[in-house]
Amino acid sequence: MPYVNIRITREGATSEQKAELIRGVTRLLQDTLGKNPETTVVVIDEVEMDCWGIGGMPVAEFRQRGS
Amino acid sequence: MPYVNIRITREGATSEQKAELIRGVTRLLQDTLGKNPETTVVVIDEVEMDCWGIGGMPVAEFRQRGS
Amino acid sequence: MPYVNIRITREGATSEQKAELIRGVTRLLQDTLGKNPETTVVVIDEVEMDCWGIGGMPVAEFRQRGS
């Protein structure tokens, strides 16, 4: 019965990759905690690059800095 | 003073339907817990179909399967 | 297939009141958007008073101010 929210930057993840995330995390919860996959909900949010910050700056700038 | 986040798949909900959700859930919190409607915040997120998973698969596939 | 997160301050909501919220919001989504109640998930978060802010101050102070 878990709810999982995966938030990533919007950088072209395909529907196949999203389906793989959904399948993988649902299986992980079943294997680790015995959670029922039938009622496991997974929601993926793709966030615009300029809306994601880390290290006190937008992620694009953070990556350029070489961190 | 509650905050309510309603997450649904993006399938053409109209502004009128969203207004109805906002009105309905605000009233529910007032009737059930006496919460002040003036400071009740409701945010609706519409999620792309391929970003929503249930039963270990994307929701479109889940529905076709007849569940 | 919606997911609803209701966040309120922790002030003694009973299990009966929570059940009423769950029932009410699930029905609202069914009546307004035709959402399947069987797969509607509702999660209620009770937040400590000193962790909830509005108007730039903790909610207890905000209420005393008479707003």
Next chain:
Amino acid sequence: MPYVNIRITREGATSEQKAELIRGVTRLLQDTLGKNPETTVVVIDEVEMDCWGIGGMPVAEFRQRGS
């Protein structure tokens, strides 16, 4: 190591303003709690106007009412 989610209505915030929010909230967490800015994550969600409710109505209507 904090995670901060800032949700605002979509009304034309620029990338510069978003960068200012990211910088400001990261610094605030460092100054107030000593949190490491390097691992502070900030995500800004811009929400469509008709998806944001307050006072039991969509925010556009709420503002017109003069509240």
Next chain:
Amino acid sequence: MPYVNIRITREGATSEQKAELIRGVTRLLQDTLGKNPETTVVVIDEVEMDCWGIGGMPVAEFRQRGS
């Protein structure tokens, strides 16, 4: 740089099981989308049973019903 929020009912998950979830979902994001594990954040929320609803009722009641 992803952020993952896993929400489960509070039913005695151990620290070892939580560590397994953290490890597993971080690896999944690396394998599927090439995400950097160093900056992947995972937060697990354990929710009280009477705060979790599915099928229009608290989860304990839902399970008894045999669904």
Next chain:
Amino acid sequence: MPYVNIRITREGATSEQKAELIRGVTRLLQDTLGKNPETTVVVIDEVEMDCWGIGGMPVAEFRQRGS
């Protein structure tokens, strides 16, 4: 009208520090985007140490590793 959710590990933040976070982030949104402080909501979540992961491991282990 913004909603801000600050998630930190539970490590003894005081009510005064939380009030400072609430005041600071509300002011930041007013200064940067002209947001009305009266309707800005801030919710702080304190998360148990073993429920927070980074770098594929619980945060306590991550810190010991010297990252």
